[in-house]
Each structure stands twice: as structure tokens, then as C-alpha cells.
Amino acid sequence: MPVPHLSTALRGPILDLENRIITAMPSIEHWLRSKWREHTVPFYCSVDLRNSGFKLAPVDTNLFPGGFNNLNPEFMPLCVQAMMNAIEKICPDTQSVLLVPENHTRNTFYLQNIATLQSIMQQAGLNVRIGSLLPEITAATTIDLPDGQAITLEPLIRKNNQLGVKNFEPCAVILNNDLSTGIPDILQNLSQAIIPPLHAGWATRRKSVHFSAYDQVAQEFAELIGIDPWLINPRFTSCGEINFREKQGEDCVASAVNRIIAVIQKKYQEYGVKEDPFVIVKADSGTYGMGIMTVKDGADIYKLNRKQRNKMAVVKEGMQVSNVLVQEGVYTFENINQAVAEPVIYMIDRYVVGGFYRVHTGRGIDENLNAPGMHFVPLAFEASCLLPKNSAQTHSIPNRFYAYGVVARLALLAAALELEQEQAGLNTPAPLPAD
Amino acid sequence: MPVPHLSTALRGPILDLENRIITAMPSIEHWLRSKWREHTVPFYCSVDLRNSGFKLAPVDTNLFPGGFNNLNPEFMPLCVQAMMNAIEKICPDTQSVLLVPENHTRNTFYLQNIATLQSIMQQAGLNVRIGSLLPEITAATTIDLPDGQAITLEPLIRKNNQLGVKNFEPCAVILNNDLSTGIPDILQNLSQAIIPPLHAGWATRRKSVHFSAYDQVAQEFAELIGIDPWLINPRFTSCGEINFREKQGEDCVASAVNRIIAVIQKKYQEYGVKEDPFVIVKADSGTYGMGIMTVKDGADIYKLNRKQRNKMAVVKEGMQVSNVLVQEGVYTFENINQAVAEPVIYMIDRYVVGGFYRVHTGRGIDENLNAPGMHFVPLAFEASCLLPKNSAQTHSIPNRFYAYGVVARLALLAAALELEQEQAGLNTPAPLPAD
Numbered sequence: 001m002p003v004p005h006l007s008t009a010l011r012g013p014i015l016d017l018e019n020r021i022i023t024a025m026p027s028i029e030h031w032l033r034s035k036w037r038e039h040t041v042p043f044y045c046s047v048d049l050r051n052s053g054f055k056l057a058p059v060d061t062n063l064f065p066g067g068f069n070n071l072n073p074e075f076m077p078l079c080v081q082a083m084m085n086a087i088e089k090i091c092p093d094t095q096s097v098l099l100v101p102e103n104h105t106r107n108t109f110y111l112q113n114i115a116t117l118q119s120i121m122q123q124a125g126l127n128v129r130i131g132s133l134l135p136e137i138t139a140a141t142t143i144d145l146p147d148g149q150a151i152t153l154e155p156l157i158r159k160n161n162q163l164g165v166k167n168f169e170p171c172a173v174i175l176n177n178d179l180s181t182g183i184p185d186i187l188q189n190l191s192q193a194i195i196p197p198l199h200a201g202w203a204t205r206r207k208s209v210h211f212s213a214y215d216q217v218a219q220e221f222a223e224l225i226g227i228d229p230w231l232i233n234p235r236f237t238s239c240g241e242i243n244f245r246e247k248q249g250e251d252c253v254a255s256a257v258n259r260i261i262a263v264i265q266k267k268y269q270e271y272g273v274k275e276d277p278f279v280i281v282k283a284d285s286g287t288y289g290m291g292i293m294t295v296k297d298g299a300d301i302y303k304l305n306r307k308q309r310n311k312m313a314v315v316k317e318g319m320q321v322s323n324v325l326v327q328e329g330v331y332t333f334e335n336i337n338q339a340v341a342e343p344v345i346y347m348i349d350r351y352v353v354g355g356f357y358r359v360h361t362g363r364g365i366d367e368n369l370n371a372p373g374m375h376f377v378p379l380a381f382e383a384s385c386l387l388p389k390n391s392a393q394t395h396s397i398p399n400r401f402y403a404y405g406v407v408a409r410l411a412l413l414a415a416a417l418e419l420e421q422e423q424a425g426l427n428t429p430a431p432l433p434a435d
Numbered sequence: 436m437p438v439p440h441l442s443t444a445l446r447g448p449i450l451d452l453e454n455r456i457i458t459a460m461p462s463i464e465h466w467l468r469s470k471w472r473e474h475t476v477p478f479y480c481s482v483d484l485r486n487s488g489f490k491l492a493p494v495d496t497n498l499f500p501g502g503f504n505n506l507n508p509e510f511m512p513l514c515v516q517a518m519m520n521a522i523e524k525i526c527p528d529t530q531s532v533l534l535v536p537e538n539h540t541r542n543t544f545y546l547q548n549i550a551t552l553q554s555i556m557q558q559a560g561l562n563v564r565i566g567s568l569l570p571e572i573t574a575a576t577t578i579d580l581p582d583g584q585a586i587t588l589e590p591l592i593r594k595n596n597q598l599g600v601k602n603f604e605p606c607a608v609i610l611n612n613d614l615s616t617g618i619p620d621i622l623q624n625l626s627q628a629i630i631p632p633l634h635a636g637w638a639t640r641r642k643s644v645h646f647s648a649y650d651q652v653a654q655e656f657a658e659l660i661g662i663d664p665w666l667i668n669p670r671f672t673s674c675g676e677i678n679f680r681e682k683q684g685e686d687c688v689a690s691a692v693n694r695i696i697a698v699i700q701k702k703y704q705e706y707g708v709k710e711d712p713f714v715i716v717k718a719d720s721g722t723y724g725m726g727i728m729t730v731k732d733g734a735d736i737y738k739l740n741r742k743q744r745n746k747m748a749v750v751k752e753g754m755q756v757s758n759v760l761v762q763e764g765v766y767t768f769e770n771i772n773q774a775v776a777e778p779v780i781y782m783i784d785r786y787v788v789g790g791f792y793r794v795h796t797g798r799g800i801d802e803n804l805n806a807p808g809m810h811f812v813p814l815a816f817e818a819s820c821l822l823p824k825n826s827a828q829t830h831s832i833p834n835r836f837y838a839y840g841v842v843a844r845l846a847l848l849a850a851a852l853e854l855e856q857e858q859a860g861l862n863t864p865a866p867l868p869a870d
């Protein structure tokens with residue numbers, strides 16, 4: 001349990017897969033420690049998981065997490081401690097960093113995320129100011145937020161290759177902007193450290209490359225604890241040269257859907273799973289739950305109406321979708337007050353620092369929950385930890401959340417490999433699954 | 436606030452000294468980060484503090500902390516995360532450590548500490564077994580504890596220079612035994628890492644050496660934030676060749692008491708403090724609050740009755756006191772339910788992971804509280820952190836506990852310097868204060 005002992009929505013007995021992971025804890029932690037000696041851990045990361053009972057897998061890995069405000073405030077000390085670790089690696093000799101957020105000024109949820117992130121970094125002992133890419137921010141602008149916090153956006157100032165704000169020369173630039181629209185000129189060729197690196201942004205990053213790296217990680221991990229890698233790994237493939245509006249590239253997607261469905265079908269038979277297989281087709285770059293759909297048959301791809309095709313054609317900030325990921329869908333069997341829920345795990349440096357459930361009352365167990373109408377339920381520490389001391393055997397209650405923290409860290413490790421490969425220019429399109 | 440936002444007993448306005456420390460946070464954290472690049476942080480440490488309102492100072496630094504069971508269970512995730520850091524440095528490539536506790540089998544409070552420590556290390560992903568130095572432990576012996584935990588003590592097995600227990604070959608030996616009675620043969624010349632090192636034990640360690648190192652640290656820190664170092668540093672000196680039973684060495688102690696009293700008197704006048712100065716005379720080696728007394732006049736040293744002299748003559752496990760520390764007493768102005776209280780701060784690696792109040796209903800504000808009759812009140816997270824989100828300005832409430840965490844970490848840094856000097860054989864008796 002090197003991850004917080006948190007309360008999960010699933011209350012039943014610990015499942016076989018979870019049990020395997022919990023039992024193998026010392027070897028898992030040992031293995032992860034060795035991995036972090038070999039690979040550079042991303043600065044921060046959030047991972048969307050799906051737990052179908054028989055399968056526990058990451059479905060999205062975000063290198064610019066935007067929901068720190070959704071973490072339970074009780075977790076702040078964990079965040080701060082992990083941040084102190086992260087900082088030491090970046091700017092051992094500094095006190096000042098610049099935080100560059102997304103270009104939102106009216107999305108107060110997002111701005112609360114920035115305020116929380118700034119607070120975590122300040123509490124870790126840094127001077128932090130927020131430099132906005134928005135042209136309309138021409139002077140320091142303070143925005144009061146519904147949660148009582150406030151943030152001050154300031155115009156960026158670039159002098160030669162140093163980025164800062166007025167009277168502030170930070171040692172590093174911390175990005176909380178996923179660069180969906182490309183890398184702005186003002187961020188190019190800086191002499192300061194940029195964290196995460198520019199190639200972690202959606203201008204270059206591809207989900208298919210991430211999940212290729214995850215294939216390797218899942219394979220090695222599965223061997224370590226003696227499980228079928230499929231139990232933690234959604235099958236996937238990808239298609240390029242897509243234009244949903246022009247019905248271009250449909251054959252690739254339809255055939256990919258059918259191949260993935262066939263693979264899942266075989267696995268469902270092997271494990272006696274009664275549900276219908278489904279796949280998720282989503283933009284290979286980008287986030288915010290746009291350009292995403294659930295499909296149960298390749299033929300459905302040809303039957304998309306105009307509205308559906310338009311919805312798939314663009315992601316955040318109107319970027320065109322030309323590559324898609326076709327990924328095995330993983331049912332979520334977790335629910336909170338009858339609404340389907342999926343856990344989102346937050347990490348800073350190599351530490352799990354908390355999480356929350358993304359809950360959607362209007363969606364099914366085979367649908368993407370990252371959509372308008374969702375809300376967030378912060379994970380709390382397991383009550384068992386807080387019981388009076390002589391309530392006996394607090395230490396014997398298995399930590400269901402541990403398994404979530406492990407799978408999230410596998411995705412974190414995959415992101416580390418992905419970024420290394422990206423930096424070395426080694427990334428190739430993801431291969432099709434062999435079987 | 437790179438230390439947990441905890442609730443302290445003192446509820447009044449933030450005092451000037453605390454405010455200085457809180458305001459200087461970024462430079463303090465930056466300075467501490469640079470120190471931890473230069474010096475090896477002790478594995479774990481607890482520090483007893485006294486807060487007299489005008490002065491906040493460490494009075495005892497324990498390198499084998501024995502009260503992990505007194506920490507709030509809510510802090511376990513922080514302990515585990517810090518332990519993961521500590522482990523990486525010691526045994527990056529291992530899964531197994533041996534924990535060697537004190538020779539107590541009936542002190543269930545202490546055994547709960549060991550159970551908690553084992554649990555923290557297990558949760559950080561280690562296999563941990565407990566090897567006892569006690570000759571009567573000849574087979575694995577499980578002891579059920581009042582808090583519902585249980586521990587298993589096993590006989591130590593030494594093969595050549597490797598220490599272990601049955602079928603268990605740990606990479607490192609973690610000591611939670613302060614070696615008051617000397618270094619047992621079975622721990623000599625091991626090929627494994629011993630953590631903390633043997634010279635951190637009371638067989639060699641001297642409080643006067645620690646507080647000499649603290650003098651340097653306090654001086655440098657005081658310059659950093661622009662305060663009088665006296666505000667965080669109790670004056671002290673030491674006397675050797677003492678035998679309280681034989682009335683030997685009394686002159687040195689009496690004259691030291693008077694000199695320290697004179698120094699304090701001057702400072703009290705400078706700061707307008709109305710209280711009477713007092714000093715604490717205590718054994719220069721050893722712990723458990725034995726061999727310690729409060730004195731307000733050097734002449735009192737000659738007037739000790741037989742019972743008082745006997746009490747000062749021995750410490751834990753009957754060890755004779757031949758060196759004493761004569762240290763400025765610091766009033767404690769904190770109290771819990773009318774009982775005097777002093778904070779004890781716990782650290783793992785370079786992180787503050789929690790703390791508790793040592794409370795004594797039968798003692799005064801100028802007395803040592805580490806005595807029979809004391810009890811412990813775990814520090815809780817500040818309620819302000821847990822208030823609903825729109826209760827406004829949670830981030831503007833200053834973290835009074837931060838100052839405690841800083842002063843505790845200054846003592847931790849002093850311990851690091853002390854251990855380095857000890858290892859290099861550089862330690863000399865502490866100098867007398869100049870003024």
C-alpha cells in the first residue's frame with residue numbers, strides 16, 4: 001500500500017485480479033523502484049481507469065492533469081510531499097517557477113485546478129506565478145473563484161530565450177497546457193527547463209504510441225505477477241488518414257473494430273464473461289472527451305449520421321481528427337448512487353497522491369464518462385484507518401485502492417517510455433494486434 | 436507549508452517568530468533543499484520542541500524514534516510516501532529489511548511503535564521481519580497488542596557477516612534500538628548496511644555534540660531569515676567526570692548553571708520576558724527522560740538530597756551518568772485541557788510526517804514532560820483544510836505548525852552534521868558559550 005488507503009466505490013469482496021496485485025506488493029514495488037531508476041518519471045499525470053471486475057485497465061493517460069481541485073483536501077500533504085520530490089529533480093537550485101495554464105478564463109473548474117496546483121507548489125516551498133498565453137491578458141488579472149481561492153493571470157514576457165512575467169525570472173516553466181493547438185512560438189527554444197517537455201503535448205503526442213508503450217509495460221508486469229496481460233490491458237489498434245466528415249478512412253476503422261471485437265469475444269469466452277464486447281473509437285490525439293464513440297460492430301461505422309460524423313471530426317479547440325485509436329472497451333462496474341463511475345488516479349512524480357470518481361448519471365457502463373453532465377466525487381481515506389485503535393486488525397483490511405494505484409503507475413511508466421521514445425524520435429505507428 | 440497543515444495546541448494569534456518563519460517559506464525550503472544535497476539526511480528522527488511564545492526550540496533529538504504508534508492514523512500515507520524515499524537510498528535493489536527493536540517485551544506501547552513502523556515499511560513495499568536481541572527469544576514469538584496489531588519477534592541469526600532471521604536474508608538492518616548499553620557483538624562488523632549507523636546510538640552519541648552542530652545550523656538559519664539565533668536555540672554547555680552519587684564534578688555543574696542563567700537573564704531583559712530563567716541538567720547520553728532535573732540556581736546543585744542524586748546518577752538500563760548537558764530551559768506555554776504539553780515532531784527521511792503532544796498533568800511549564808504519567812495527543816490536520824470548499828480563503832490561514840516543522844528539520848540537519856562528524860572522528864567536547 002505505497003498508495004493511500006482509499007475507499008473505492010466497489011464494496012464487494014476483493015476480486016481475484018486485485019488479490020493477485022495486493023499479494024505481490026513487495027515484488028511490484030521493488031520492480032517499480034527499479035523502473036524509476038531506469039526511466040524519467042513524468043512530472044505529473046492522471047490516469048482514467050475502468051474496473052469491470054474481471055479486468056482493471058487504464059483507458060486514458062493525461063500528462064497535463066486538470067482536476068487537482070477535485071482531490072480531497074485531506075490529500076494536500078501527500079501532494080505537497082510528492083511535489084517536493086518532483087521539484088528537487090527539476091530545479092534543485094531554485095525558488096521560482098512559472099505556471100502556464102490552458103487558455104480558459106471562464107471555466108472556473110479549470111481555474112480552481114490551477115489555483116490548487118499553484119497552492120501545492122507554493123506549499124512545497126516555491127514562488128509560483130501564472131503566465132497566460134491569452135493575448136487579452138495584458139496586465140495582471142485576478143480572478144476570484146467559487147471555492148474561495150483566487151488566481152492572478154499575468155501576461156508572459158519573453159526576454160531572449162527566457163520566459164517570465166513582470167519582475168519574475170523563473171528557473172522553469174511548468175506547463176498545464178496540453179498544446180492541443182500546437183506549440184506557441186513564445187514557448188519555442190527556451191533556455192529554461194519546460195516541464196512536462198513540449199513533446200508531451202497533443203501537438204505531437206499520440207494515444208496509440210502511449211498504448212504501444214503500455215503493451216510492453218503490461219506484458220512485463222503480467223509476467224512478474226503471473227497473470228494474463230489482457231486482464232490489465234485493453235487491446236487497440238489505430239487508423240490514419242481519417243476524415244469523418246468526408247467518410248474517408250471508414251474501411252480501416254470498421255475492419256479494426258471487427259478485429260478488436262473478435263479478440264475480445266475470444267477472451268470473454270475464455271473467462272466466461274457474458275457481456276457484449278464493445279470498442280471505443282477516439283481521436284488519437286487530444287483530450288476533453290471529444291471525438292469519441294462506443295461501437296459494437298464495424299458495420300456501424302458506415303451508418304454514422306451527419307451529426308455523429310461531425311462530432312467525431314473535431315476535438316478541443318476545433319482541431320481536425322485525422323488519426324483514431326480503436327480500443328477495446330472496458331465495462332465499468334463501479335457506481336455511486338446508481339450512476340456509473342470510473343476512477344481517475346492522480347500522481348505527482350512517482351507517487352499516487354489521490355483520486356476521484358468521474359460520475360455520470362446519464363451514461364451507460366459501456367460509454368465514455370468524460371462528457372458534459374459528469375461530476376466528480378473525491379476519494380476519501382478508508383474509514384478503517386480512522387477507527388479507534390482497538391477496533392482490531394485495521395492492518396488486515398486489504399487496500400482495494402492499491403490495485404488502482406498500481407495500474408495507474410503502469411500507465412505512468414508507459415508515459416515515461418513514450419516520452420523517451422518521442423524525444424529520441426523513435427516513435428512509429430502502433431502495430432496491429434497479432435491475434 | 437511543506438509540512439502537514441496540522442492543528443497546534445496554541446490557538447492565539449501567530450507570534451512574531453512564527454510569522455517570520457512562515458513568511459520566509461520559499462527561501463527556507465530552498466535553503467533546506469541545498470542542505471540535503473550536501474548532507475545525508477538521517478533515516479528517521481523525532482524532535483521534542485518547546486514553544487514559549489517568544490522562543491521556539493528543540494530540546495531533544497531522537498534518532499531512534501519510539502512513538503510512531505502515537506501518530507494520527509491519518510498520517511500513514513505521508514509516512515509511507517516518505518519511507519519510499521528513504522528506502523530508495525538505502526537498498527534500491529532490495530525487497531527485504533530486518534528491523535531490530537529495543538529489548539522490551541512487556542512495554543506494549545513500544546511494541547505498538549514497532550508494529551506501526553513495520554506496517555509503514557511494509558506499505559512502502561518491503562518485506563520486513565523483526566529480529567530481537569533478547570536471549571530469551573529462541574523461536575518466533577507472536578505478541579498480540581492492545582491496538583489490535585500483532586508483532587512477531589524472531590531470534591537473530593548471524594552467518595559470517597550477514598545478519599538475518601530464519602530463511603530471511605535482508606539487505607539492510609534497520610535499528611530502532613538506541614544502543615544505550617553499547618553495541619552488541621552480533622551487530623559489529625556486519626557486511627550489510629545498518630541504518631541508522633551504529634555511531635548514532637547512545638553508546639557513542641552525545642547531546643552536547645548534537646547541540647554544537649545545532650549551534651551552527653541555528654546561526655546560519657537565523658542569518659537567512661534575519662532573526663536572533665537565540666530565538667530558536669537554547670544555550671548550553673557540558674560537564675564531564677561527573678558522579679552524582681559521590682558528589683564529584685558538582686563545581687563544574689553549579690558554575691555552568693550560573694553562567695547559563697546569566698546568559699538567559701540578559702536575553703530575557705532584552706526581550707522583556709518576565710519569567711524566571713531556568714536550566715535543565717541532563718545526562719549527555721541517553722534518553723527516556725531519565726537523569727534530568729530543572730535548576731534555577733547553581734547553589735541548588737550542592738543541595739541535592741540522596742534520592743535526587745541517585746535519580747541523576749543513572750539513565751536507561753542502569754547506565755552511569757558521567758557527562759551532563761547543562762541547557763537553557765525553555766518554557767512551554769502550550770497546554771491541552773489545562774495540562775502542560777510539548778510538541779514532538781516526527782520525520783522520515785527529510786519529510787515531516789506528523790507529530791503529537793506529550794502531555795503531563797502533574798508537571799509544570801518549566802519541567803521535563805518525558806516522565807511517568809505523561810500521555811500523548813496525536814496532532815490532527817487543521818480543520819480549516821476540511822471545511823467545505825466555499826468557506827473561503829482556506830489558503831490564507833497561516834500554518835502555525837509550519838514553524839514547528841522547520842525548527843524540527845533544523846534539528847534533523849544538526850543530527851546529519853553530527854553523524855558526519857562522528858563518522859569522520861572529528862567530534863570534540865562542546866565549547867562553552869562565549870558570553
